[in-house]
Amino acid sequence: MQQPQDQAVDNDIAEVLHAAFKLYGAADKPNRKECLKQLAQAVPGYGDREYTHAWNRVSVLYEHACKLAFRWANENPPGATIDSGVVEAIFMDEIAGKCQGFSPEEYAAALSYGFERGIF
Secondary structure, three states: OOOHHHHHHHHHHHHHHHHHHHHHHHOOOOOHHHHHHHHHHHOOOOOHHHHHHHHHHHHHHHHHHHHHHHHHHHHOOOOOOOOHHHHHHHHHHHHHHHOOOOOHHHHHHHHHHHHHHHOO
16 A cells, blocks of 8 residues: 555656656657756656656657557558547557556547557
8 A cells, every 4th residue: 555655756756747748749749858858847846767757658658559550550441530439439448558647638649649640
């Protein structure tokens, strides 16, 4: 069982993680070095390790979202379309299991990103 102090640390790191998510999603082509600098400015008071860890977790989330989109594209005929509700219903649990710590809205946004930029 987590101690109250550990939960506070997790909540603090969650702030950095959610800020990293916003930066990654807003960037046309996310540049790690530049985004880490922006992350430190957006959520000051953490060390390089926390910023890097959050950035890496967000990168993995988006990577998994793109892999799911590619998998779907390979399993369906060329020209097939999928709406966002189906994307969320089919892939939400899978991505949440692989990349923990994000909100349902963030998972949905990452999946949309994967389908919009990854294959279409």
